[in-house]
Amino acid sequence: MKLLLVEDHQELAANMISFLTQENYICEWVKTVTLAKEMLEMFEYDVVLLDLTLPDYSGLHLLEYIKQNDINSKVIIISAQNSLDYKIKGLDGGSDDYITKPFPLPELHSRIKAVTRRNSSNSKDDLLVYNEISIDLNSMECKVGEQVVVLTKKEFNLMVYFINNKNRVLSKQAIALHLWGDYTYNLDNVDFIYQHLKNLRKKIIDAGGTDYVKTIYGLGYKWTE
Amino acid sequence: MKLLLVEDHQELAANMISFLTQENYICEWVKTVTLAKEMLEMFEYDVVLLDLTLPDYSGLHLLEYIKQNDINSKVIIISAQNSLDYKIKGLDGGSDDYITKPFPLPELHSRIKAVTRRNSSNSKDDLLVYNEISIDLNSMECKVGEQVVVLTKKEFNLMVYFINNKNRVLSKQAIALHLWGDYTYNLDNVDFIYQHLKNLRKKIIDAGGTDYVKTIYGLGYKWTE
DNA sequence: GTAGTATTTGTAAAAGTAATAAAGAATTAT
């Protein structure tokens, strides 16, 4: 799950990043609306965490931009200004949730989960299911039938990404962007992703499950029946 | 329970912190209204202990700010000036209680309890039970079966936090935030938490109990059957 | 079909990270 944090307060941002990274999010951080636009143009984020008071433009400006350009990210507005006025503006403008400073970081985590769950048709439970495979999104526990499979973070993230994009071909580059973030890796060196896929496949098969990942030669991989 | 002490008198503040920490509160301390505002913007406190005479602005200024911004903390005003005038101003301005210097520290403790109990309606659920483990929240006594286990404050707080969040994965960062407060520790240095967990586990097991804390590699710990 | 090339897969090991443990220093309580 990839987040873009738009926040100019250094200390708060550092805390948020440290916490959210531990909670298994890919966090990218910019301090201005201008930079945020650039990032949103180039990359894809599940959620934008948007402060309203920023050095160049108001966060509401960015919110408008996101909605006008059909950018697919959810938006959670983060603001010190707790006035009803702002709340209404934010939600009318299409933000998906609103949290006022100060907030406990675990609450932010809950809201991110809530916002991203809404459109994935699944129930409000934190359980992702595909045939005999079920995944507890909180504890990273995966079951194949009744058998528990312990996954590493990368394997877990990979599988969630696949199931959320079933029947779609995912290139190694796309996988790298989504699971490792934009900064971290150059896209010419993504072969190692296969190792994680291999480990995932092996664990599922060893537990008696089906390997739903088809290799599309030259293009990528596809999770399919 | 987290407190913000706004007090510029070094010695008094040190005394209060020493006492309140002993009583198992998380205390954070600033000396000016300006710094207090910053803290209140970033973090969440159950109670603000607010001196009126401060170097930059009056405490009443901060009280106003708190109320105008719908900050959720209770406010107890602490002032040497016990003139009726100030009392009225403070309570009209929305403070929840008022105490005049000098005061016995245990009285402050009582008032904090009174102020925080008001909205958490039930003050009687003082016993936390999980299978063979029971915890008296007042006396901090813990029993495994019939055997009494003496816990340190940190171990006690840790266990209460776990049981109140059973079946949820708690990262070290989340634990640090909850048990040590936002300000005290940077979230990149939270490894020492494990020491307290280790001690807790050992004490429970030595008393014949079950270790309900499961390690979720890379994520955190989970209290579960 | 076959040769040549590109891509994927498999193996192994190195590098990096996290969990655990124990011991000592610093702080706090008695």
Place this chain on the structure above:
DNA sequence: ATAATTCTTTATTACTTTTACAAATACTAC
């Protein structure tokens, strides 16, 4: 002062992630 608790430091072990390279497989052009 002494003991207990909390925090830091360091070491060990276990696990995860990445890299390097060789083998196998799939595609393309002839």
